[in-house]
Amino acid sequence: MAARPTWEGHLRLSLVACPVSLYPATTSAHDVRFHLINPATGNRIRTRTFDAEGGAVERRELVKGYEVEKDEYILLTDEEIRSVRLESTRTIDIERFVDAAAIDRIWWNDPYYLVPDGKAGVDAFVVIRAAMEGAAKVALARVVMGTRERVVAIEPRGQGMLLTTLRTHDEVRDQAGYFDEIPARKPxxxxxxxxxxIIAQKAGPFDPGDFNDRYEEALRALIESKRDGGGGGTKAPPPREDNxxxxxxxxxxxxxxxxxEAPKRVAAKAAKPKGKPAAAPKPAPKSGGNAKAPARKRAAAR
Structure with missing residues (x-):
């Protein structure tokens, strides 16, 4: 495997445990990234760490601080933070099994491939994966990644397993504040x-290869055009007006x-006639005149 593991430890189901590693299932390596450049010199801008009053400081000399009041902090060293690490720092301890459908999609977060770490734990890993596949259940566990303990969901995937971090209750906003203003009338x-x-016409299988980031592609085309000595690039069509x-x-x-076609307005104003404006109607003849009545009226009088 070319990628380095994000996490290494043990997967434990009751008394059965095996060494495992986590690898990110997604990557942002192909994203277009920019640096800040001084156009006058062509040099890249570097950031330095400054104290608000004492000038530049070295990052290695700094400690973490939790703000309890305005400009008042509780200072914590790395050693103090490491002293409160939980057992789940190096162990994924399965706590329960649930149906995958019972976990709303809003809770799913980042996916990782869960694989055996070395040959010693392969047999235990295969047994746990096969048992989960037979039960058609998703395992819930906890693991410390970085400095945070996350609840994770584990499910069989091919010959391995997929571990997905789950958002906590505090991370998901209440939908009521967003949906309450939507009218409940029946369409x-x-x-x-x-x-x-229309939905039936457009129904089909999901193929991730059909979907791409068109903005990223436009950025790359723009970069290539300037790299070749041109000054232009691609230009996205303007958005349609919200009619x-x-x-x-x-x-x-x-x-x-x-x-x-151009959208039609529901309450459109009367269309204006094209070409020359219509001639003004002739004034009606005065009573007693010799003007003849219109043919339509003479026919009606017969």
């Missing part, structure tokens, strides 16, 4: 029927696969 049944048919549209007409056109 039009005809619109729902058309929307469901009030005829929802039913938009749904019908979506279902039929018609080409997109």
């Amino acid at each position: 039009d049944a005809g619109m729902i029927d058309i929307a469901e048919r 009030v549209i005829d929802l039913m007409e938009a749904l019908r056109r979506s279902l039929e696969g018609a080409p997109a």
Whole structure:
């Protein structure tokens, strides 16, 4: 494996334990990253650590501080922080098993590959994985990663296991503050029927290869164009204006696969006539005049 493990320790189920390692299942190595450059010199900007009153200081001389009041801190050294480490620092101790469907997706966070560390623990690892696969359950455990203890979910995946950190209750905001203002009225049944048919038309398998970061691609194209000596790059199309549209007409056109047109306003004003303005109506003839009545009126009088 080219990657270095994020965490090493033991996986324990009751009295059965085996050495394991965690490897990140995702990577940000391909993200476009920038540095701050001084355009006058072409040099990269470096940051230094400064005391608010005493000037520059070395980072290795600093300690961690927890703010209890404005500008008042409780200081903690690395040794003091290490002294309160829990057993889960080096042990993933399985506490219970639950159905995967019982964990709402909002709680799932970062995934890691869980693999045996060396040949000594392979047999125990395989037994635990096979037993979990047979029971169709997800294991819940705790582990200290970095300086935080995280609740994690463990599930079989191929010949190994996938460990995913779970968010704590304090990390998830209450949805009520965001959804309460959404009206509870029932949508039009005809619109729902058309929307469901559009969903059926677009249904298909999930292929992550179909989805990419178009902004990242545009950035890379811009960088390559400047690298080749050009001054330009790609330009994203401007976003469409947020018009009030005829929802039913938009749904019908979506279902039929018609080409997109400019959105129509629901309460559109009367269309202005094109070309020359219409001539003003002629004044009605005065009574007793010789002007003839319009043909339509003469026909009606017969």
